Amino acid sequence: MNTYLYSENKQIKASYQMKYVKKLAYLALVVCIVACNQTPEITQKIVLPPFFSSNMVLQQKSSVPLFGEATPNVELQITSSWDEKAYMVKTNAEGDFSVDLQTPAYGGPYQITIEQNKEIYTLDNVLIGEVWLCSGQSNMEMPLAGWGKIQNYEEEIANANYPKIRLLQATHQYADTPQDTIQIDGNGWKVCSPENIPEFSSTAYFFARKVYETTQIPVGLIHSSWGGTVAEAWTSADALRNLHDFDKEIEALTASEEEKLAIEKANQLKLDQWNAEVLKADKGMDMGHAIWSHDPPKTGWKPMELPNYWDVTPLPDLDGSVWFQKEIKLTAEQVANTATLHFFADDEDMTWVNGTKVGETVGYNVARAYEIPANTFQKGNNRITIRVFDGASGGGIYGSENQLYLTTGTDTISLAGNWQYQVGVDLKEVAPRPYIPGPPNQPTILYNAMIHPLLKIPFRGVIWYQGESNASRAAQYNKLFPTLIEDWRAQFSNGEMPFYFVQLAAYMQRKETPQASEWAELREAQLNALKLPNTGMAVAIDIGNADDIHPKNKQEVGARLARIALNKVYGERIPFSGPLYRSFEKKDNSIVISFDHANGLxxxxxxxxxxxxxxxxxxxxxxxxAVIEGNQVRVSSPKVPNPVAVRYGWDANPDVNLYNEAALPASPFRTDDWPGITGSK
Known part of the structure; x- marks a missing residue:
């Protein structure tokens, strides 16, 4: 063979062989890449509900379910450091897992680890102690700082160094059906500190502080409340169906989207018609035009100090609209700048400057900050007009003096002080407002979103502060409130769960003569709830505020709740209740009242x-x-020679002073069962 040809053939063959080898290597690489992307499966991160986080408190001496999501069909190892016990659990096809951790007596801090495919998820700084659920409306929600500003709030915040008290804050949410997840403020549990306490529930904090200082047991607080809400919103649909008072509203929640839309349209039409009637009846309006904003009447205006609720003195029973006006004088420099008007109104407002509308807001807890274009004000005298509409309970321009002001340029002008007012419309003059509950006050929607997701968590008990929003239906509350208590116990599978609550504090203008009272009837309904076992009531009749539905002394409220828990749960031999009405006996021309918890009246x-x-x-x-006779009180009046009934503290804001030797106040009560004013509502 020709050497050249042989050599050439050999090179060609070698070249083909090299290309073949490279092709095989490339195919192998592709196969490897594909195979590597298919197996093993990508590890899914471990996801826990937000109430399982570092810094949490678990209920002592309990079986606590720890659950979440991970990679489907893998084995997890969960280890608790308090007993060094390793729990082996396998996730299901969806990746769900759950294991019951057995907790010891209180202690810590501890650690929980979850190991998956050599990856470790850790919960640090875990305490074992007592977990309390704190719920209700705004007086439970009221923070130490923020809109609350309790008494001595700056000092209280500075001293809130309690590393063994832990805080978990649920955010506002509602749902038509029961939910499994809850939204939490921040990144889970927080350690009680001056940095973390300002926006937390003050009542809950002072309750925990008293319990911890007495027992030295770590306390975990899960706070889930919403201001201005009604009790039926916090109750399950199944429980409410037994009452039959809310059947139509519950059925609407499960209606089809088309049916819901039709219901909403019909309800909105009813509400629009009613609002139109209210505006038509308002003396400050004419055919929808705010005539009092630019052409106020010459007479009829009266002075009122603002900020204030109009229920306090001048208009104690008014629901409707009140027009406020104030004259202010400004310089040429001040009117040349864009200005901002700041205030709080309960519930709705329309606001004008020199007859020009500058803002309108719905919502009692929404800060108003209306921007006013330059030259809307004029040099010299100017008139600010605010129409406030309130549908129930306290109304007005409220807050502290430094929350009612005008800013223009670098100037801040206080508007606190004397304003002129005139009533636009009293709702007694128009047809009753259609009953159209909407979020968050629809039956069961807060239970669905803010309580149902917590049902698997073991709690020591519940503290509750609510009732103001149900006062107009106090007779119904006699059934509704016990239903809520028994419902929660059933839903949490804890028929003996302690449930301690706050009786409504004093509020509104004090009556000069004995009269019927919605708030008194609501307090009676709360008193009647003590017939249920494992309940307790903190009386707050002596620490209210005529001017403020949110009294500032939350320290005493929390301490009184804590007294109940310390006695009933923790075995402390301390008094926990003021005098509670037991019975009466007629003697000659007087009536003698007997009480429980009456030592040292x-x-x-x-x-x-x-x-x-x-x-x-x-x-x-x-x-x-009324005269104290030992542990009884004798009551008489020359105006009533043949008495048959006695009432005590029967007013929204009664003047009362009966205590026992523990300096705990007596609950308002009545001996009669005569029909009240809320029975038909």
Whole structure:
């Protein structure tokens, strides 16, 4: 063979062989890449509900379910450092897992680890202690700082160094059906500190502080409340169906989207028609035009100090609209700047400057900050007009003096002080507002979103502060509130779960003569709830505020709740209740009242007893003379020679002073069962 040809053939063959080898290597690489992307499966991160986080508290001496999601069909090892026990659990096809951790007596800090495919998820700084659920409306929600600003709030915040008290804050949410997940503020549990406490529930914090200082047991607080809400919103649909008071509203929640839209349109039409009637009846409006904003009447205006609720003194029973006006004088430099008007209104407002509308807001807890273009004000005298509409309870321009002001350029002008007011419309003059509950006050929607997701968590008990929003239906609350308590116990599978609550504090203008009262009837419904076992009531009748539905002394509220828990749960031999009405007996021309928790009956400052009224068969009540006789009180009046009934503290804001030796106040009560004013609502 020709050497050249052989050599050439050999090179060609070698070249083909090299290309073949490279092709095989490339195919192998592709196969490897594909195979590597297919197996093994990508590890899914471990996801836990937000109430399982570092810094959490688990209920002591309990079986606590720890659950979440991970990679499907893998084995996890979960280890608790308090007993060094390793729990082996396999996820299901969806990746769900759950294991029951057995907790010891209180202690810590501890650690929980979850190992998956050699990856470790760790929960640090875990305490074992007592976990309390804290719920209700705004007086439970009221923070130490923020909109609350309790008494001595700056000092309280600075001293809130309690590393063994932990805080978990649920965010506002609602749902038509029961949910499995809950939204949490921040990144889970927080350690109680001056940095973390300002926006947390003040009542819950002072409750925990008292419990911890007495027992030294770590306390975990899960706070899930919403201001201005009604009790039925916090109750399950199944429980409410037994009452039959909310059947139509519950059915609407499960209607089809088309049916819901039709219901919403029909309800909105009813509401629009009613609002139109209210505006038509408002003396400050004419055919939808705000005539009082630019052409106010010459007479009829009266002075009122603002900020203030109009219920306090001048308009104690008014629901409707009130127009406020104030004259202010500004310089040429001030009117040349864009200005901002700041205030709070309960519930709705329309606002004008010199007849020009500058803002309109719905919502009692929404800060108003209306921007006013330059030259809307004029040099010299100017008029600010605010129409406030309130549908129930306290209304007005409220807050502290430094929350009612005008800014223009670098100037801040206080608007606190004397304003002129005039009533636009009293709702007694128009047809009742259609009952159209909307979020968050629809039946069961808060239970679905803010309580149902917590049902697997073991709690020591519940503290509850709510009732103001149900006061107009106090007779119904006699059934509704016990239903809520028993419902929660059933849903949490804890029929003996302690449930401690706060009776409504004093509020609104004090009446000069004994009268019917929605708030008194609501307090009676709360008192009646004590018939359920494992309940307790903190009386707050003496620490209210006529001017503020949110009294600032939350320290005492929390301490009184804690007294109940310390006695009933933790075995502390301390008094936990003021005098509670037990029975009465007629003796000659007087009535003698017997009480429970009556050791050492006394009055504050040794002044004569106040707050007792007495009536004969005509059901007309008169202020009475009341005298302490041992552990009883004798009540009489020369105006009622043949008495049959006594009432104590029967007012929204009664003047009362009966205590026991533990300086705990007596609950308002009545001995009669005569029909009240809320029975038909």
């Amino acid at each position: 006394q009055t504050k400052d040794n002044t004569p007893l106040k707050g007792f009224a007495i009536a004969g068969e005509d059901q007309k009540f008169y202020w009475a003379t």
